[in-house]
Amino acid sequence: MAATGSGPGVAERLAGRHVLLTGVTGFVGEALLRLLLVEVPDVRVSVLVRPKGSTSAAARVATLLGKPVFSPAVEVAGGVEPLLAARVGVVAGDLSDVPALPDDLDAVVHCAGDVSFDPPVDAAFTTNVVGTRDLLARLREAEERGDGRAVHYVHVSTAYVSGRRSGTVPEGPVAHDVDLEAELAWGLAQRGELERRSRDADRLEAQRRRAEREHGRAGLLTAAAASEAARRQWVKDELVRVGSERARSLGWTDCYTFTKALGERVVEQHARTHPVSVVRPSIIESALASPHPGWIEGFKMAEPLILAYGRGELPEFPAAADTIVDIVPVDHVVATLVAVLAHPPAAGEPAWFHVSSGHRNPLTFRRLYEHVRAYFEAHPFQAGSRGASPLPDWRFPGASAVERLLTTSERAHRVAESVVGRAPRSDRTRDLARRLEQQKQRLEFLRRYLDLYQEYAQADLRFSDERTTALRLSLSAADQERFAFDTAAVDWRVYVEQIHCPAVTAPIRRLDEIRARRARSTPARAGGLRPVPAAEGAGAPGVAAFFDMDGTLLSSNVVETYLWMRLQELSAGERAGELGRVLGRVPGLLRAERRQRGDFLRAVYRDYEGADRAALDRVADELLTDHVLARLSPEAARRIREHRRAGHRTVLITGAVRPLTRPLAPLFDHVEAVDLVVDDRGRCTGHLVSSPLVGESRAAFMQAWAAEHDVDLTASYAYADSHSDLPLLAAVGNPVAVRPDVPLYRHARRQGWSIVDWASPASAGRSLNPAGGRR
CATH class of the missing domain: 3.40.50.1000 (HAD superfamily/HAD-like)
Incomplete structure (x- = not known):
């Protein structure tokens, strides 16, 4: 039987505390804000939110609190405006220009950050390193203006800061000797360097000639616009490529995990004199139970692949069948964060926590595939009049075989595109072009996601969660139930087949039904053209x-x-x-x-x-x-x-x-x-x-x-x-x-x-x- 702690409960420990959250418009931040407002009634929250266009930060937060998941807290407060007035303060600002913070804070939870796996290198450094550094500087300024008490800083990172290593990863700082300042200066300088290189005469000439061959009949300005668009796209692509290559050359999977690791270095410097906790989730997916099973905002890591498989468009995946895919439900992540908030470490003694499942409840890629397949066999997508979409039969042949298959398909597609592009105009030619365009989209999807996830699919990692387990066991039985984060208790068959897959496919099924109704109601002669009102x-x-x-x-x-x-x-x-x-x-x-x-x-x-x-x-x-x-x-x-x-x-x-x-x-x-x-x-x-x-x-x-x-x-x-x-x-x-x-x-x-x-x-x-x- 699990041990349980004694003493004050989580809500009691946090009563009367003032906590600043960043990233509340994101998935994890929103879930954390909801949990604090609903389950910790005496905590006061401030949120750092940037204005967006003509919408003020306060208006964005009011819209956020109007979502159904916040309704229990809103009802108790008597409405969104009373809730804002009583418990939620809004600090307008951004990590690119962090404003002054309230000087009576007890804790900060930094959830914001660039979570894309392939960000432009300068954007990744700006958000994950510079933004973290500036936030901590403003926090120290707020401490000096206040009563001098050190504020508990909780940093949300990722378990994959461990990089391309293998084996068990402990809950602690990542060992590396990367020069933070040198890499930061390099990363921030890349946009200017690549903009300069993009204007090299030879590169411009090649892009111009290609654009004029393709668009010259439409006009030279049209060709010029296409040439300039190609130049900008080259800069964008190169910012992603150089970041990824630099990260891999130093032992990380991608620019995201590289810059998150350097962000942790900034946090470690702050931790020498302040209470700091670092929480590292693995792959965050939909909620297991709270606010309701399957709750998810937007697409995360697994969703595009699940949907593509259900459509019959993901023929293979470059993972070994027995490799662990480390998934955690979002409600487990935010419950851990609240428990960590309630148990600050001493200054100078930072604490690391893994929120992961692979160490005590491993889910392999084969088991994940079998559960996803079982779900779509029972609830298939419909491929128009052809009935259910056929499901690919994965054999897990290895990354090299999958890469060869994709490369061969890409080469064949380029040849076919060239032939069709020169063919005389006809219904058959257009039909071939349509099918080639669909195939191109599928190939681009496969290339992007296989390149993006190949490192994760082959990562032989087990994230130790001993400290996280000890924290959970220190809670009372009531708090262990209210703030549940025991990933060993997750039944993966139930979670994948009955919770996660239904949640991520539901909006797609609704869109499919809307399209089908529109197709049935549109006259055949209209060809999909909107009628004149x-x-x-x-x-x-x-x-x-x-x-x-x-x-x-x-x-x-x-x-x-x-x-x-x-x-x-x-x-x-x-x-x-x-x-x-x-x-x-x-x-x-x-x-x-x-x-x-x-x-x-x-x-x-x-x-x-x-x-x-x-x-x-x-x-x-x-x-x-x-x-x-x-x-x-x-x-x-x-x-x-x-x-x-x-x-x-x-x-x-x-x-x-x-x-x-x-x-x-x-x-x-x-x-x-x-x-x-x-x-x-x-x-x-x-x-x-x-x-x-x-x-x-x-x-x-x-x-x-x-x-x-x-x-x-x-x-x-x-x-x-x-x-x-x-x-x-x-x-x-x-x-x-x-x-x-x-x-x-x-x-x-x-x-x-x-x-x-x-x-x-x-x-x-x-x-x-x-x-x-x-x-």
Whole structure:
């Protein structure tokens, strides 16, 4: 039978004490604040919280206390405001600029910190080292202003500060000889160093050329923006990479555990003259019992992997089957913190506590896998109409085998992406692009999480928790029940299958059901596009809809529409010759179109030289109207009419010559098309009145037109099919990609733009001579 302590209980020891908490907007901090307010009724709490945007720190805390988990304390106090007034003080500030602290504190619990496993190196040092140092400096200042009593400082760290060692890890300081000041100076300097390196001419040239190859058709400014985005992403990625590599070179798993270990060094210096406790949880997951089983805020370490496995998207994991995965419920962590708060050590005698399960109640990766699999076998995710998602069968082949499998898949995906990117536009190509995009997301997910967790999955560690066990046994029987943190009592089958997995999958299942209901209620023809709200109605000012023509409204292209117009003026023999001549130029025209669409259009329209301009209008009116309208997508026509009924301005922007737009003109309030220069005889010269609107010039036209007609582009719509139309689509608040080419499809998917499939009429022919014989 477990021994129990005597003397004052936890609540009695903390009665009348003033405790400062950091990190209360995070998972552990929130749980700790709740436990103190509910179970320790006579403790007074101050919280260090930063303002966020226009929301004050006090307002953020009031919102936090309005959550259901705080309702017992709120009800006792008579509301959130009375609770704030009586028991919760708000100190507005941040670890990047720690404000003055109250001078009557009895204890501080530092829960805040960068908890990402792959933070930028400068951010990790700033939060986990500099923030801790500054907080302790402000604490000493508060002590001097007060009555001189030393304040008990409780530092929340992580069990994994032990680094890449193996075997049993004792509850005590980590042995290492790293130069704290040198590493701190290096880490904080990395952003400036990498920003400087990112502007190296050779690197900039390579990024610019790559961006121009990918985005040049949309415009050089679009390419420049992509180049600059690539530079910034390189800096961001390098800040993560150099931090990880430096950490591993010194014996830690990642930058997170490295900087947390250096943060402990700062705490050890403070502990020479002050009472200090260091609490090191292992992997913190959902609550076992309090405030209710499965309570969790956000995704932690295991959740993305559990969800991916349930979706059938995690084929293997680089762990040995018998390796321990050390999980602790969050209520055990905060109960330990409260017990530690109530039992401060003497100044100069710091105490370390592991909150872990692997030493006395080990859970191996194989057992975890079996429990997760059992849960999803009983409660599978549904893969649409295909039924339950298939569950991967893990064999635990080892990290090297998993890495080879992932590397091979990544290489095959890059080859497939390259092939599809060069394939002609078609429904099949888009479907392949969609599937490749989904596969890319899965591979990126796997790469990120396998790289991130591989060290933890192979860590042969057992965290001794003898001091934590002794603390628990020193409590009364009532306190051992109220502040429960015996991890040996956790039944892992019950916890994983009946508590944790149901909790982490519940919000995903709700989202799936919402999506399913939306899909059932959305008309098939809408293709997922949000309908124009009826409330906008006729007379709603300031909204326009901009439409591209070729490939968007009509299943046509510039070369084809040129032939529609020009062949009508020629004899049968001349037609054959002209058709042969144009077909011979197609390869060169396609190369020009890939390089610069404006030059391509000029090259095509050179062939109008000598054409009678008035005759082109007659051809369009008399011979091509029925043909053009027959090629108009029915979905496109309906969408244009919806906009007109809603009172929106409709604008056609096309690279086609103006005569060809005449059949569509009644649908639009404004038509912006290519105008041909004519001589004094009314004959076309082969030149254009002004540069054709392509790429960025389309966006510039839209902005000028919108300003002139008092149109709000952020509320407006645009429809286009080509990657060259990125600026047009990006200029509005409601962009829609219509049967897009592969580059536009990929961009639209990444940006979350609407993608629709406006099919051509089944009766539309592909004849280059739709009007038949000569006029």
